Amino acid sequence: MSELSSPLSTLTAAFDADARAAVYRAIQTRRDVRRFRPEAVTDDALRRVLDAAHHAPSVGYMQPWSFIVVRSPETRRRVLDLYERERQAAACFYDEPRRSAYLAFKLQGILDAPINICVTCDPTRGGEVLGRNSMPETDVYSTCLAVQNLWLAARAEGLGVGWVSILKSAWLREILGIPPHVIPVAYLCLGVPERFDERPMLESAGWRERLPLDAVICDERWQALPAGSDR
Amino acid sequence: MSELSSPLSTLTAAFDADARAAVYRAIQTRRDVRRFRPEAVTDDALRRVLDAAHHAPSVGYMQPWSFIVVRSPETRRRVLDLYERERQAAACFYDEPRRSAYLAFKLQGILDAPINICVTCDPTRGGEVLGRNSMPETDVYSTCLAVQNLWLAARAEGLGVGWVSILKSAWLREILGIPPHVIPVAYLCLGVPERFDERPMLESAGWRERLPLDAVICDERWQALPAGSDR
Numbered sequence: 001m002s003e004l005s006s007p008l009s010t011l012t013a014a015f016d017a018d019a020r021a022a023v024y025r026a027i028q029t030r031r032d033v034r035r036f037r038p039e040a041v042t043d044d045a046l047r048r049v050l051d052a053a054h055h056a057p058s059v060g061y062m063q064p065w066s067f068i069v070v071r072s073p074e075t076r077r078r079v080l081d082l083y084e085r086e087r088q089a090a091a092c093f094y095d096e097p098r099r100s101a102y103l104a105f106k107l108q109g110i111l112d113a114p115i116n117i118c119v120t121c122d123p124t125r126g127g128e129v130l131g132r133n134s135m136p137e138t139d140v141y142s143t144c145l146a147v148q149n150l151w152l153a154a155r156a157e158g159l160g161v162g163w164v165s166i167l168k169s170a171w172l173r174e175i176l177g178i179p180p181h182v183i184p185v186a187y188l189c190l191g192v193p194e195r196f197d198e199r200p201m202l203e204s205a206g207w208r209e210r211l212p213l214d215a216v217i218c219d220e221r222w223q224a225l226p227a228g229s230d231r
Numbered sequence: 232m233s234e235l236s237s238p239l240s241t242l243t244a245a246f247d248a249d250a251r252a253a254v255y256r257a258i259q260t261r262r263d264v265r266r267f268r269p270e271a272v273t274d275d276a277l278r279r280v281l282d283a284a285h286h287a288p289s290v291g292y293m294q295p296w297s298f299i300v301v302r303s304p305e306t307r308r309r310v311l312d313l314y315e316r317e318r319q320a321a322a323c324f325y326d327e328p329r330r331s332a333y334l335a336f337k338l339q340g341i342l343d344a345p346i347n348i349c350v351t352c353d354p355t356r357g358g359e360v361l362g363r364n365s366m367p368e369t370d371v372y373s374t375c376l377a378v379q380n381l382w383l384a385a386r387a388e389g390l391g392v393g394w395v396s397i398l399k400s401a402w403l404r405e406i407l408g409i410p411p412h413v414i415p416v417a418y419l420c421l422g423v424p425e426r427f428d429e430r431p432m433l434e435s436a437g438w439r440e441r442l443p444l445d446a447v448i449c450d451e452r453w454q455a456l457p458a459g460s461d462r
Contacts, residue, residue: 006459015253015387022246022253023387027283027380047444052258054444056379059396061433061443062379063421065458068449075451090364102361120453130333130438133321133395138396141416144375145382149258156246156254165290165362185372202292207361209296211294212340213278213285218299220306221408225297228380 026152028194033160036191038111044155046115049190052153053119058142060130064123065143065185068176070116077177079167079187080110086166101207106162113191118176119147121183143185150188160193243311257383260427262295264391276388277346277442280421283384284350289373291361295354296374296416299345299407309395309400310418311341332438339395343348344422349407350378352414364452374416 015023023205050067058064070076087107094102110116123136132138151161164187172184204207215229246254281298289295302306316337325333352374354367363369382392389445395418403415433439446460 014389015257018249019256020252020387021251023252023257023383024283026246026254027384030286030288032288038310044410048255050448051444052255054259054447055259055440057261057382057394059265060395060442061431061439063447066447066452066453068450068453070451082270086365090362093359094362105361107362118453126439126458128324130336131338132320133324133397134399135396140368141371141375141378144372145379147372148376148379148384151288151376152254152380152407153258156251158245163288163290163367166364167363171359179453181300182453202291202361208292208357208440210292210403211285213282216285216294218297220299220301220303222297222299222349222410222413 014123016099026155030155031160031200033162033189033196034109034194034201036109036114036160036189037194037195038114039192039209040158040217041191044086045159046186046190049150049153049157049159054141056146058145059132059138060126062126062132062139062142064119064121064139065146066122068118068120070118070176071114071148072125073111074207075175076110076116079116082168082171082175083108083110083164083165086168089099090166101205105201105205107166107208108201109162109189109191112166112180113162114191115190116182117144117150117188117190118172119188120184121185122181122184124181132139140183140185147186147188154190159190160196162189163187164189232435235285237283256393257386261382261386261389262427262431264393264420264424264427265337265340265432266425267340267345267391269345269374270423272390272422275410276390277421280381280384280388280390284377284381287373287377287380289376290369291357293357293363293370293373295352295356296377297351297353297369299349299351301349301407302345304342307341307347310347310403311339313399313402313406314339314397316340317399321397330440332436336432336435336436338397340393340420340422341395344393344420346421348381348421349403349415349417350374350381350417351409351451352416353412354414357410371414371416378417385421389423390421391427392418394418395420
């Protein structure tokens with residue numbers, strides 16, 4: 001991490017080929033991790049990934065995020081109970097054989113990971129925020145950018161992150177003492193992964209495929225996906 | 232970029248200190264760029280940053296994003312006109328001296344940058360999406376994660392990105408032919424920057440300061456910002 005102690009002016013120079021490749025490697029080998037080893041996450045590593053998140057861009061420099069670091073097994077058991085209810089609720093909307101496949105997936109590591117992090121967005125932070133008059137939802141967008149910084153920094157640290165989206169916001173607020181006006185944007189599990197899979201789990205399980213890059217690039221104006229590229 | 236042609240299994244190994252530092256460097260020296268040089272962005276570089284965006288995590292592997300690449304000067308002039316209207320509208324909500332300071336900021340590089348990219352989210356893509364039953368807004372969240380991948384990849388390429396949020400979604404839809412159900416999440420300017428500033432512009436201009444990291448970290452339960460840390 002020697003570069004981090006260099007003057008910032010040095011850091012703003014061009015990336016050489018190895019440094020560029022490292023950034024792409026973090027992006028391309030990042031995975032949604034649901035299987036963790038029991039090892040602890042060091043306080044230093046945790047602080048570095050949170051600092052990376054805190055360096056995300058935000059509308060009007062609003063920095064609307066907070067990071068609730070949850071280690072308490074009791075709290076995590078309550079979140080897991082909520083997850084289980086939501087998982088069953090979501091299963092009601094699938095028919096077989098998709099339903100059984102869905103219920104067989106391991107989609108969370110709430111108790112396995114040593115640390116959970118709830119990333120919240122406070123829409124009231126900072127008063128009248130520059131650049132947010134036309135699209136007020138850019139506060140939540142900024143918070144998501146922080147999540148991706150955290151995720152990539154964790155990958156570089158050899159740490160895995162899994163995003164648990166099968167949770168009800170109102171209940172999560174109650175469990176973590178989040179006031180009604182604050183949005184729990186992401187609930188993350190952080191820890192040492194069993195491994196980084198070569199492909200996303202839903203791809204290797206045959207659930208869904210990666211779209212061809214050309215299918216999601218539009219020239220000058222919006223275009224629908226080419227027929228057959230979305231299955 | 233030699234690493235990118237290695238087998239993926241090699242890539243999933245641990246990051247060494249230099250590779251880790253490169254990821255943090257991209258995160259910490261990324262800036263919202265509004266001043267661009269006239270040089271073109273190569274097709275290869277553009278494709279790499281879009282591919283990085285396309286490798287973002289998405290709820291249920293939904294990949295709800297599309298990337299509208301806009302080069303047409305006529306289209307960009309229409310977007311700039313929209314920006315100017317929105318900028319004046321937003322100025323109505325400031326009193327002096329904040330109002331003059333706001334109007335003096337250069338907040339976009341729509342015509343200066345050779346490429347504009349509108350990143351959209353299609354909430355209908357992929358049918359019944361795994362993990363999206365409880366929090367349907369995770370489609371937009373996923374799209375934001377793609378934006379941050381794009382931003383960091385661009386930084387590693389020596390390219391600057393600026394997010395223009397002073398735009399009205401309904402008008403932007405009309406200009407770019409985006410259907411009503413598709414959300415224009417981000418409007419980005421991409422090009423060779425005049426420079427990467429050492430600090431965010433709004434910080435060096437004295438508009439707002441970076442919050443202390445400890446102010447945004449909460450232990451076990453949500454906590455408000457400490458008094459005085461938000462000005």
